[in-house]
Amino acid sequence: MDRALSDYAMRLGDDSLILGQRLSEWCGHAPMLELDLSLANIGLDLVGQATHFLMLAGDADRLAFHRDVLDFKNCLLVEQPNGDFAQTIARQFLFSNWQELQLRELSGSANETLASIAAKAVKEVSYHARFANEWVVRLGDGTDESRARMVQALEWMWRFGDELFDVDAQLDPLIAERIAVDPRELRAEWEARVTKTLAQATLDVPVPRRGARGGRMGHHSEHLGHLLATMQFLPRAYPGTVW
Amino acid sequence: MYTTELEDKNKKPAPREVLVAEDPAKLVAFEARVAADEFIEPKDWMPAAYRKTLVRQMSQHAHSEIVGMLPEGNWITRAPSLRRKAVLLAKVQDEGGHGLYLYAAAETLGTSREEMIEALHSGRAKYSTIFNYPTLTWADIGAIGWLVDGAAILNQVPLQRTSYGPYARAMVKICKEESFHQRQGFEIMTVLAGGSPEQRRMAQDALDRWWWPSLMMFGPPDDNSPNTAQSIRWRIKRETNDELRQKFVDVTVPQADAIGLKVPDPKLAWNEARGSYDFGPVDWEEFYAVVRGEGLVAKDRMKARVAAWEDGAWVREAATAHAAKHVVKAAAE
Ligand SMILES: [Fe+2]
Ligand SMILES: [Fe+2]
Ligand SMILES: [Fe+2]
Numbered sequence: 001m002d003r004a005l006s007d008y009a010m011r012l013g014d015d016s017l018i019l020g021q022r023l024s025e026w027c028g029h030a031p032m033l034e035l036d037l038s039l040a041n042i043g044l045d046l047v048g049q050a051t052h053f054l055m056l057a058g059d060a061d062r063l064a065f066h067r068d069v070l071d072f073k074n075c076l077l078v079e080q081p082n083g084d085f086a087q088t089i090a091r092q093f094l095f096s097n098w099q100e101l102q103l104r105e106l107s108g109s110a111n112e113t114l115a116s117i118a119a120k121a122v123k124e125v126s127y128h129a130r131f132a133n134e135w136v137v138r139l140g141d142g143t144d145e146s147r148a149r150m151v152q153a154l155e156w157m158w159r160f161g162d163e164l165f166d167v168d169a170q171l172d173p174l175i176a177e178r179i180a181v182d183p184r185e186l187r188a189e190w191e192a193r194v195t196k197t198l199a200q201a202t203l204d205v206p207v208p209r210r211g212a213r214g215g216r217m218g219h220h221s222e223h224l225g226h227l228l229a230t231m232q233f234l235p236r237a238y239p240g241t242v243w
Numbered sequence: 244m245y246t247t248e249l250e251d252k253n254k255k256p257a258p259r260e261v262l263v264a265e266d267p268a269k270l271v272a273f274e275a276r277v278a279a280d281e282f283i284e285p286k287d288w289m290p291a292a293y294r295k296t297l298v299r300q301m302s303q304h305a306h307s308e309i310v311g312m313l314p315e316g317n318w319i320t321r322a323p324s325l326r327r328k329a330v331l332l333a334k335v336q337d338e339g340g341h342g343l344y345l346y347a348a349a350e351t352l353g354t355s356r357e358e359m360i361e362a363l364h365s366g367r368a369k370y371s372t373i374f375n376y377p378t379l380t381w382a383d384i385g386a387i388g389w390l391v392d393g394a395a396i397l398n399q400v401p402l403q404r405t406s407y408g409p410y411a412r413a414m415v416k417i418c419k420e421e422s423f424h425q426r427q428g429f430e431i432m433t434v435l436a437g438g439s440p441e442q443r444r445m446a447q448d449a450l451d452r453w454w455w456p457s458l459m460m461f462g463p464p465d466d467n468s469p470n471t472a473q474s475i476r477w478r479i480k481r482e483t484n485d486e487l488r489q490k491f492v493d494v495t496v497p498q499a500d501a502i503g504l505k506v507p508d509p510k511l512a513w514n515e516a517r518g519s520y521d522f523g524p525v526d527w528e529e530f531y532a533v534v535r536g537e538g539l540v541a542k543d544r545m546k547a548r549v550a551a552w553e554d555g556a557w558v559r560e561a562a563t564a565h566a567a568k569h570v571v572k573a574a575a576e
Contacts (some may be wrong), residue, residue, distance in 0.1 A: 027319050040339065148555070241441075243381070
């Protein structure tokens with residue numbers, strides 16, 4: 001298959017996979033049982049999407065379990081650690097609001113497989129975005145402590161937002177062919193959504209800062225290597241086995 | 244599952260005499276309804292001892308579902324394929340859902356979820372001993388699904404006809420999901436048992452470690468089970484511990500044979516006359532030690548649950564505070 005298309009499918013798949021992996025770390029440790037269920041449910045949706053996207057890119061398990069950091073193409077945002085619940089929510093808030101727009105557009109892709117994966121996933125992700133938005137409002141407009149934690153969490157995550165809208169030489173031809181979404185066209189709507197929810201949460205929009213970038217090219221934060229070490233342990237330790 | 248009495252074996256059974264305090268006419272009517280297999284509903288009159296037994300049993304069951312998320316959650320991040328990861332996430336999510344249904348059903352008896360959770364964290368309430376064993380390898384995830392959920396099914400199927408309506412209805416929902424849990428576990432074991440020598444070793448080792456604790460899940464032998472008689476009379480329980488244990492052995496041994504794993508019991512033998520397997524004695528000293536909190540990872544399990552609860556307190560407070568503000572706003576408008 002066309003290298004550019006498979007790279008694109010990997011970007012999409014890796015975003016979902018890495019965030020799904022992160023969310024699954026919460027299992028059994030969430031602040032209340034209802035949140036255990038929601039986080040597991042979102043994680044499950046994301047792992048499902050990742051499987052479909054990576055199947056388009058090649059052998060999904062091979063890609064998930066046998067690539068190293070330099071070959072992962074997820075954005076830096078999704079690999080950020082869970083931190084406290086506010087940090088998990090801040091990450092989900094920035095990502096799901098973007099992913100929903102991205103999938104909505106992708107469901108009109110000239111590539112039928114991408115379009116059909118996106119059409120199914122966008123329904124799941126609109127729930128993820130709603131969940132994150134509601135929690136941003138609850139925590140922002142909750143107690144003094146929750147507000148302070150939410151502010152701090154947004155401070156941590158904010159610099160990873162810009163990367164979501166980057167376009168590079170690999171993406172250009174796919175955008176021209178209407179296979180890939182042009183993320184620049186999503187920015188205004190994303191900002192409007194994020195700003196609206198922050199207002200409901202009685203929170204200020206964090207001041208702009210220099211965006212952190214590199215994930216799409218395999219230049220990640222230190223966190224990804226540890227995540228992969230955990231996730232890939234079994235297939236790596238017992239090569240050539242079926243599970 | 245997890246509905247066996249986890250009381251100390253020296254504790255005396257709830258004597259019939261405690262019932263003397265109850266209104267005799269009401270008690271007779273109640274027992275007649277139960278004997279006729281009618282469901283008792285939250286608003287109906289019930290003996291205090293019935294209510295107490297149910298709260299204990301249902302909250303213990305709920306706690307087991309929640310604590311049970313930990314040993315399996317331990318492997319979600321390391322599941323060896325995308326499909327296994329998705330299936331395990333779905334399974335553990337189901338278990339959390341079971342906990343929710345059960346807490347809700349138990350709340351109909353007048354005890355709040357917070358009270359029940361507090362009882363768990365303080366050590367007053369118990370949960371199934373099985374979750375105080377560690378999950379060492381991926382094969383343990385197979386063994387838990389196959390054996391632990393398998394035992395749960397046998398325990399829970401009769402509870403769909405238990406006398407307390409909300410409990411019975413929760414069980415109907417739960418039982419639908421348990422057979423999927425059991426199948427995915429057995430499938431993991433089947434693949435490992437037919438895999439590489441290392442995988443086979445993991446599978447056999449998991450069966451070696453989980454077999455006896457699984458038999459213990461049905462609770463102490465009938466002659467040492469303080470509350471069984473009363474619970475059966477009240478249709479809180481419908482089969483005795485030993486009956487269920489025997490069923491489990493009879494169902495599970497042929498499954499182990501089918502995938503070429505050996506059940507770690509030298510006394511295990513088919514008894515033609517009984518049409519059942521004879522099996523060796525369970526180490527009840529170990530069981531009571533684990534009930535007392537001496538399981539290898541018992542302290543880790545409680546530490547994890549308490550930490551989740553305490554670290555999450557600010558989130559629950561924020562949700563409450565936010566909801567309260569909105570009630571005030573709505574009232575002002
Ligand atoms: Fe159960
Ligand atoms: Fe369950
Ligand atoms: Fe289960």
